[in-house]
Amino acid sequence: MKFFSKLLVMVLIVCFVVPAYSQEAQEAQEAVQEQEQQSGVNLKVGDNFYFEGNVNDNANDDKEESMAETQSTPFYKQTWFIATVAVVIIAGAAVGIYYGTRTSEPEGKVIEWDNK
């Protein structure tokens, strides 16, 4: 019975934490995408801005492409990955705790003997 109550608590935690994180992660990803769309440089009056190399160099196209790749979310920050890890950790902890501490008997103050 204790085990099932523990399991219920864990399920509730998983249900609460993972969707909450998933929503936040989605919002964060949308924010990154929005930032990418608004990419550019705002210069105040008097500021200098220098480009290195030839402005006509086609290599700059590759650089922009590379920066876009760098800004994409790595797998370990992906919602699906974190949710899976969270579930595995909690499930593992639950199983470990259950088998490591299960005390089905005795319950209360008992005296017993076996005549076999």
Place this chain on the structure above:
Amino acid sequence: MKRLLFLSLAFALAFLFVACDSGNTGDFKITLKLPVDDGACQDYDEDEDGEDGTDYTYCINKNDQVLLSIYSKSEIKDDYVYADRKLIRVNSNSGGKEEFIRSLKKGTYYRFFVEVTNKNEKLKLTGGIDGVYYDDKNNYDVDIFLAAVGDFVRVVSDRQRADENSLESYFDTDGSKGSAAVALKDGSIYMAGGYGFDDDNVMNKAALFNMKELKRKDVSKLKAPLYDHIAALLDDGTEKGKVVVGLGMTEDDVLNESVWVYDPDSDKYETLDFGAQPMTKARAITIDGSVYIVGGCTDSGASKVVYKVSAGENGVYVETFANLNEGRCNHALADVSDVTVDENGVKTVTPKLLVIGGSTNYKPEGKETPVTGANFAELVTKGSSKPLDVADRNGVDDSNLKVTGLISPAAVSVVMDDKEENETVVALVGGYLRNGDSDDASWVTNPSLFVFSANGEDALTYDSNSSPNECSRPSAALLGSEDKSVLKYVAVNCGSKEIDRTARYASDQIVFVLQVKRVKDSDLGLEVFSSSVKDTLMDENRDRDSDAVISDGPVAVDGLGQVFMLGGKYVYQVGSYAVP
């Protein structure tokens, strides 16, 4: 957000661990461990009980009763007081399980004592455990080994596989001589040293037997290998107490002068430096928490000094309690103290020690010089020791004890409380004596059982009976018995009959129980004391199945009056008759 997530996870895990810990709700499980038997318990038929010759003493069968008595105390220094009792009627031959109490009190020390009676209310098995500290934050799983009352059984944790699960000492089948043991306040047993015949060497090993789990744990070794040394409990107010251990021999003819105090909590020995001479075969006894070390043989003779070792606020200290009239070793020693209790329940102990027999040197067995004459028996009180004349009921020393002497007997003080006024007597068993005066006189093992009682202020009267078992170097202890019982019991670890122990003359572990009582002597027309060997379930008082032998071994008696026998390969227990 990421931090919040991980905090949530950590919180969840912490919560789970707390939830998991809530499984420790103070559950308390007592498992009764039954002695080894022939597996007949399940074949029990109440209609044929005893008729087919099968002995069900070692079983808990249908229609038996299990009585669990619970005692408690809140402070370690207090005495146990009765708390509760549970009577269980057994309705199955296969086993049973019952709740014995609704709740136990947190922060309390408990003592549990179990008595099993058959349908005719004959007491079959007893066992108990002392000093269990209960805290409702933990779960408890405690074993109680049930021994046959007034008989001895090998302690086994699982009787289905008794050979592998018997509680073993550190000696093997060839046995030992000269080891020492003592029960601590929490019921565990400390054993140290001894000469092992397996490898023919003196041992520095020491072990603690946990009687709650029926396990042995080797602990810190003695500072030197020892045999024929002393070991006695020093009550310093702690949960387990301490052990005063030392003197004896480190090897043949090399005497030891060191005495140590062993602390079972820290598993360390501290040297007790009080200027003792190197000596062996001294005797030690615990009276009112202090240890008295009496005599001991030196290179040149024997010590007369009686040391008192006590625990005070500033640690352990030693003082000279008295001096014997005649120095000796290998003697019998019994506690015959005066104990009074005032109207407020305050107990006062006036220490008195009875010293009987012994020798004035430690020559090989059978070549010693026994203590004879007027100083055969001495009564030691603080600051003095006086000789006591010994004679039988006719006023003569018919057993010639003052002439032959008596070396290496065991003595146990027994309080006979069956009458209005308590009378302390001393049961004496075994030892060996010299027949003749010359150096080549023959030596014989004492064939008699004696009971000494006071005859005025300056004399002892003895009653004697013949003994079916002769023991050259026994050790003995009083078994717990009911108050006001007309019968009192002394458990004896007999060892070998052979006087010479320089060679391997060891025999099977022989244990028997003496029954001490008053009887009417029709010839004399008066009441005398009788000491006799009680009938046993074991074949000639031997454990023939053990395949282990013993020359001599120690006994240890715990706070429940249960006696443990050591020195062989296994540990044996004699069940007491009631909580003393």
